[in-house]
Amino acid sequence: MAGDGCIFCAIVRGQADASIVHEDESVIAFMDLRPVNPGHLLVVPKTHAVGLEDLQEDVGVRVWKVAHRLGRALRRSGLRCEGVNLLLADGEAAFQEVFHVHLHVIPRFAGDPFRIDSDWRVHQREQLDETSAAVRSGLAALDARQG
Numbered sequence: 698m699a700g701d702g703c704i705f706c707a708i709v710r711g712q713a714d715a716s717i718v719h720e721d722e723s724v725i726a727f728m729d730l731r732p733v734n735p736g737h738l739l740v741v742p743k744t745h746a747v748g749l750e751d752l753q754e755d756v757g758v759r760v761w762k763v764a765h766r767l768g769r770a771l772r773r774s775g776l777r778c779e780g781v782n783l784l785l786a787d788g789e790a791a792f793q794e795v796f797h798v799h800l801h802v803i804p805r806f807a808g809d810p811f812r813i814d815s816d817w818r819v820h821q822r823e824q825l826d827e828t829s830a831a832v833r834s835g836l837a838a839l840d841a842r843q844g
């Protein structure tokens with residue numbers, strides 16, 4: 698079901714302008730209105746899904762495959778592209794601004810303005826093991842829900 702007032706749903710329906718680079722039965726990809734760098738794309742499922750929790754896995758796989766292909770295309774496009782970031786923000790805390798799943802495909806080059814700042818220090822193995830156990834617990838909960 699399309700989200701009322703969702704700009705990405707309006708693009709899917711052809712009711713809002715977009716510079717489309719790819720479209721198939723389940724995914725549309727277009728230029729970001731506020732690009733980090735020239736060639737910055739968004740890959741969007743045609744069915745409305747607010748976040749990853751709402752996204753059907755097969756559609757998520759299609760989003761990834763299209764993003765992968767577009768990342769490769771950017772390297773051959775003549776645009777400045779020495780690398781590619783794939784970025785998906787899921788939820789307000791992750792800086793999601795449009796609440797319809799979308800995967801950014803961002804061409805990168807040395808000295809470009811895009812930054813993700815964090816504390817990148819190495820953590821102790823014990824802490825990493827505890828965290829991995831919590832993630833495995835989450836996976837088990839997903840499996841139990843699907844079974």
